[in-house]
Amino acid sequence: xAIEITTLPGCPFCEKAELIIENDYAKAFWDIHPVNxxxxxxxxxxxxxxxxxxxxxxxxAIDDLVMQMKAxxxxxxxxxxxxxxxxLGADAGQTVFHAHVHLIPRYFxxxxxxxxxxxxxxxxxxx
Ligand code: 5GP
Ligand code: ZN
Numbered sequence: 001x002a003i004e005i006t007t008l009p010g011c012p013f014c015e016k017a018e019l020i021i022e023n024d025y026a027k028a029f030w031d032i033h034p035v036n037x038x039x040x041x042x043x044x045x046x047x048x049x050x051x052x053x054x055x056x057x058x059x060x061a062i063d064d065l066v067m068q069m070k071a072x073x074x075x076x077x078x079x080x081x082x083x084x085x086x087x088l089g090a091d092a093g094q095t096v097f098h099a100h101v102h103l104i105p106r107y108f109x110x111x112x113x114x115x116x117x118x119x120x121x122x123x124x125x126x127x
Pocket of ligand 1: 032034
């Protein structure tokens with residue numbers, strides 16, 4: 001049975017209309033404050049506050065767009081690497097409570113020492 005796409009009035013991601021790509025259950029758009037050129041957000045079309053509530057079919061749809069966006073970003077920006085990340089809960093940094101995956105292209109030299117990647121979430125714990 002198809003998933004019903006329920007939305008929340010006022011949610012910026014439910015109302016997001018300028019899409020890069022979409023499929024039945026997910027959509028991708030540029031982050032309004034990109035960490036790097038090409039920073040993309042991939043979200044379920046249905047309003048759900050975070051990944052813990054995303055349904056299996058929606059996860060497949062999101063993964064499909066992650067893969068398609070990688071191809072688009074490779075062609076458009078030629079990044080050297082990527083980070084994929086999710087902030088799940090305010091104490092992990094989440095500010096928009098509609099589930100989303102950050103796809104962040106990385107470029108040689110954009111950090112002096114990139115080693116550790118997503119491990120470097122707590123600056124005072126950096127080696
Ligand atoms: P979070 O901190 O919740 O993981 O990430 C929310 C992301 O959404 C941030 O990177 C922020 O720049 C982006 N963002 C917030 N509001 C909007 C919006 O209205 N449109 C778009 N495209 N991105 C947004
Ligand atoms: Zn929403």
